[in-house]
Amino acid sequence: MSSNDDLKKKTVSSLIWKLFEQSASSFVSLVVQIVMARLLAPDEFGMLAIMLVFVNVGNVIVQSGLNTAIIQGPDVTERDYSTVFWMSFVVSLVLYVIVFAAAPAIAAYYVMPSIVAPLRALVLILIVNAYNSIQEAVVARALEFNKTARATVIAGVTSGALGIISAVAGTGIWALVVQQLLFQVVKSIVLAVQIPWKPRFLFDAGRARLLFSFSWKLLVSGLLEQGYQSLSDLMIGKVFDSSSLGFVSQGKKYPQALGLMLDGAIQPVMLSAVARVQDNKENVKRLARRALKTSTFLIAPSMVLFAFVSKPIVLLLLGEKWLACVPYLRMYCFVYALLPVHTTNLQVLNGVGRSDLYLRLEVIKKIIGVSILCVTVFVFRDLTAIVFGYVLSSIICTFVNAHPNKRVIGYSYLEQIRDICPAFILAVAAGAVSCLVVPLNLPVFASIVLQSVVMTVAYLLLAYMLKIEEMTYLLDMLAKLRK
Secondary structure, eight states: OOOHHHHHHHHHHHHHHHHHHHHHHHHHHHHHHHHHHHHHHHHHHHHHHHHHHHHHHHHHHHHHHHHHHHHHHHSSOOHHHHHHHHHHHHHHHHHHHHHHHHHHHHHHHHGGGGGGGHHHHHHHHHHHHHHHHHHHHHHHHHHHHHHHHHHHHHHHHHHHHHHHHHTTTOHHHHHHHHHHHHHHHHHHHHHHHHHHOOOOOOOOOOOHHHHHHHHHHHHHHHHHHHHHHHHHHHHHHHEEEEEEHHHHHHHHHHHHHHHHHHHHHHHHHHHHHHHSTTHHHHHHHHHHHHHHHHHHHHHHHHHHHHHHHHHHHHHHHHGGGGGHHHHHHHHHHHHTHHHHHHHHHHHHHHTOOOOOHHHHHHHHHHHHHHHHHHHHHIIIIIIHHHHHHHHHHHHHHHHHTTHHHHHHTSOHHHHHHHHHHHHHHHHHHHHHGGGGGGGGOOOOHHHHHHHHHHHHHHHHHHHHHTHHHHHHHHHHHHHHHOO
């Protein structure tokens, strides 16, 4: 078997396992979140959103882009793994002490005195992730995503069950902390059983400098991205209240989970595949086009359907107390429908080692995003305007992310638009057909199911009749799996 055939076989196998991991974990997470949303109040989810700001930013610093440097590097050794682990571990300890000490001040600033102890417990995730990030890198380099699939599903079920039990027991915000923390702990334990790599007392200062020379740009990029994502939560939590933040957070959570489930299955696999053929521009472009078109083919109809049935779904699953999140959910559906354009272009830059361009793009996008955010928060002072600002920023940033790849791999923005247009056009057409169900005035559950079935059938039928390339590709892949 040729090296290209071997790579294709590994890539397809990894894609299937990654899709299973994302689908199963998202399903488990969705069930857990629905149950906990019924048991807990919006303001408790708002408090979690504030606490996760410090965890998410801390995770970016702990990893420092070093896990991507390991995946992308052509000649990584056991010494590199241990070197990166000890760097991340020390950073995680320092950050934990800082947040532990700052917890009372954070709680006072947001007038949330009850988050002091939960915040101190939740940031233990940083220490766990110092280890887990290396485990994930080892798996990604070997394209053995079946191992992370097992770990993610087991961790989701275990942490979700214990979180729900805690919520039923009346622990309030602690139930959310238990669920978040245990997920990472259990995932690391299950991966440790499957992966032979364990930390060793090795540290190579020379290799540390070399790896960091690539990763520091990703660190700054990650901080810009996570800081931007967190800024709106911090502003909403301060300018409005924790309940308002809970509604916006909940409206974002479900489209985000759906988008990451579908796109997140494809992009990590593409990064590993691109890293293996980074010297061949034609192969990289081929992989990028396949990733963008396949991901959009799956995500576009999913987001259109989700936007159409969002109100009955929220009413049925979360309850009437969460109806205020519906307008935000619909707008975030559009934001995450564009996710493949962002991630594909950025993964190409990472895969070919152009972290310098990646950083430059992040700076430009954050200037745009923060400018729009400040106007919507301080001028309009309206939650709907704030979320719409994210929609506008997402549209503008598709061009920003795509622009460098015209030069890097010969894949222009106009080519990308042409590649994704069929999926969006078919999704809107199928969505319009599904709206014929609404006048029937069926019970909520029956209406959701029938509208979903009608849109799915219409979308797939149109794609098959028009011989859309992505449809043919997916059918061929399924046919090969049966053999």
